[in-house]
Amino acid sequence: MAKGSSHAPRSSDAHRVVVIVDENSNPFELGCATEVFGLRRPEIGRVLYDFRLCSPEPSTLMRDGFFTLTGVADLDAADTADTLIVPNRPDVEVPRRPAVLDAVRRAHARGARLVGFCSGAFTLAEAGVLDGRRATAHWQWADSFRERFPSVRLASDVLFVDDGDILTAAGSAAALDLGLHIVRRDHGAEVANSVSRRLVFAAHRDGGQRQFVERPIPDLPDESLAPVLAWAQERLDTPLTVSDLAARAAVSPATLHRRFRAQLGTTPLTWLTGERLALARRLIERGESRVEMVARRSGLGTAAHLRTLMRRETGITPSAYRRRFGPEAQ
Structure with missing residues (x-):
């Protein structure tokens, strides 16, 4: 060294x-x-x-x-x-x-x-x-x-x-x-x-997730969440619900909830909201200045909802986030 x-x-x-x-x-x-x-x-x-x-x-x-x-x-x-x-x-x-x-x-x-x-x-x-x-x-x-x-x-x-x-x-x-x-x-x-x-590491695991996540050896068929996660990440701009995720995984919402807890240490709704917020932040960083458009394209619905989540996650508003991390800040 x-x-x-x-x-x-x-x-x-x-x-x-x-x-x-x-x-x-x-x-x-x-x-x-x-x-x-x-x-x-x-x-x-x-x-x-x-x-x-x-x-x-x-x-x-x-x-x-x-x-x-x-x-x-x-x-x-x-x-x-x-x-x-x-x-x-x-x-x-x-x-x-x-x-x-x-x-x-x-x-x-x-x-x-x-x-x-x-x-x-x-x-x-x-x-x-x-x-x-x-x-x-x-x-x-x-x-x-x-x-x-x-x-x-x-x-x-x-x-x-x-x-x-x-x-x-x-x-x-x-x-x-x-x-x-x-x-x-x-x-x-x-x-x-x-x-x-x-x-080659997960881009975002929230700090509030549990330290110890149970990972039992699954019985066949494969119970990995990876396919349904990938499917959902391609459709964040649509009105996805936990029921939609469960249907895609061909399990009940209760079973899906247990698998999320066991494999990711979080709930399906918390994961989905986190992925949408991460997409919103990327859109802002890439130059999208219209808050309503960011909210719609990330599946968060309204500008008010986006502002609330951004403040909770980052402590700043979408416009302040854009000034700090948008193209003009680079």
């Missing part, structure tokens, strides 16, 4: 993402951060993030001694981050280094965005920045987390929590969900979809 200076100048005007790597950190989450924020994306045509790694020591032994990380910036690089991803590791009972916790506190004090993947929530809580805030962590550590940090409002059965300037993801794979959510928040749905396609 190329060596980086602790006070390296920005390689661009892009938002800087810095990952702190500490002793016994998990390689998977480090890889997720690198894949989402660190790769060049010529297919998009612009630099999304200025990405770098840092560590409190010149040589960092990764989880279970799998390998040693060297040649990255020192911990001072954390002071240059617009977004700081904090360390995570499996031994959550071992306190973090004071220097790492101080770096997290400094970043929070100056307004940087903080991100914790999996057990990274423990690092944020140890630093004291989660007091009174919502967060999540892997379900197997939920009881331990609540016992150690009772002032944190832990949501233990969701994929990730976006609490504004502090975001946390549950299990390891949820790091990808949260990473793509951050890209979507920063650059819009179209760019996030491009990143997810390169990852």
Whole structure:
């Protein structure tokens, strides 16, 4: 890995993402951060993030001694981050280094965005920045987390929590969900979809979905939802209902509901609304300025309904979303 200076100048005007790597950190989450924020994306045509790694020591032994990380910036690089991803590791009972916790506190004090993947929530809580805030962590550590940090409002059965300037993801794979959510928040749905396609990963799983989704081995015939999902995605502009989805899958609405819960961790109506809203956002990003047309083409019906959903999902109106992510903003 190329060596980086602790006070390296920005390689661009892009938002800087810095990952702190500490002793016994998990390689998977480090890889997720690198894949989402660190790769060049010529297919998009612009630099999304200025990405770098840092560590409190010149040589960092990764989880279970799998390998040693060297040649990255020192911990001072954390002071240059617009977004700081904090360390995570499996031994959550071992306190973090004071220097790492101080770096997290400094970043929070100056307004940087903080991100914790999996057990990274423990690092944020140890630093004291989660007091009174919502967060999540892997379900197997939920009881331990609540016992150690009772002032944190832990949501233990969701994929990730976006609490504004502090975001946390549950299990390891949820790091990808949260990473793509951050890209979507920063650059819009179209760019996030491009990143997810390169990852060959689901473009959008809502943070409120359950961490643990039962996946029993199905009896024949195949009970996969993939065919009905693909069918529905081609018809989002039509008045589809849950009954229509059930009829297409040749099952009752109740059976369809159970399959959605088991395979996707959500309900058919929530999934359908989410897909329609994602289509609406893509239409806006591609230049459609007529809110009524966006609502109709995405199957959301009325401009008022679209505005309500956009505010709930993104916190801004369709017109504000267009100013931020539309063609004129690129």
